[in-house]
């Protein structure tokens with residue numbers, strides 16, 4: 001289980017999360033909804049070990065997180081993958097899509113071009129796109145590469161923060177299907193953050209609304 005308990009986050013004097021708790025179970029999709037600015041992305045970053053909360057705890061399959069971002073132990077860092085709304089902010093613009101997808105495997109000393117190619121194909125990237133750099137592809141194509149990259153180290157949890165919000169309906173459906181296929185074969189848990197209630201109604205096993213109705217689930 002990926003769990004945030006009593007998490008508080010402040011930006012300066014603004015309290016963005018005040019004692020919030022949320023769990024993501026293996027093999028299940030938790031939907032996180034809530035109005036704009038209520039702190040969904042902040043909670044997503046805390047759960048992806050990218051942001052240290054001012055108070056509260058995060059545990060990954062029972063291991064308490066004590067160090068964050070690059071200081072977190074590799075085993076914990078790679079257990080949770082984060083997908084953002086804007087893929088252009090998440091990639092090195094100098095790399096080709098193949099290099100972007102292969103990067104985590106190479107960094108882990110497990111370079112495997114065949115696996116990177118298979119992930120790219122599963123994410124719907126055709127061969128002609130793989131040698132291109134981010135500025136030569138669309139947002140949807142770049143997000144496909146980010147999804148392939150996120151799956152490369154077989155994370156136990158995926159945090160999808162408005163992963164498909166900017167994309168057309170068919171790309172959205174395909175990327176959700178790729179994440180779902182991965183979840184079903186790996187047993188990974190998914191946190192799907194979205195302001196799109198219709199998407200969460202289709203995708204999530206249960207939904208949590210942040211802000212005002214904290215803890216209310218359906």
Ligand SMILES: Nc1ncnc2c1ncn2[C@@H]1O[C@H](COP(=O)(O)OP(=O)(O)OP(=O)(O)O)[C@@H](O)[C@H]1O
Pocket residue numbers: 011016034035036037038039040041042043195
């Ligand atoms: N790095 C930051 N520094 C200061 N304030 C921030 C920072 N990041 C977010 N905030 C503020 O914290 C609040 C919560 O932001 P957050 O992005 O977590 O909300 P959200 O629910 O994901 O919103 P949206 O649905 O619009 O993406 C907002 O008021 C935002 O302005």
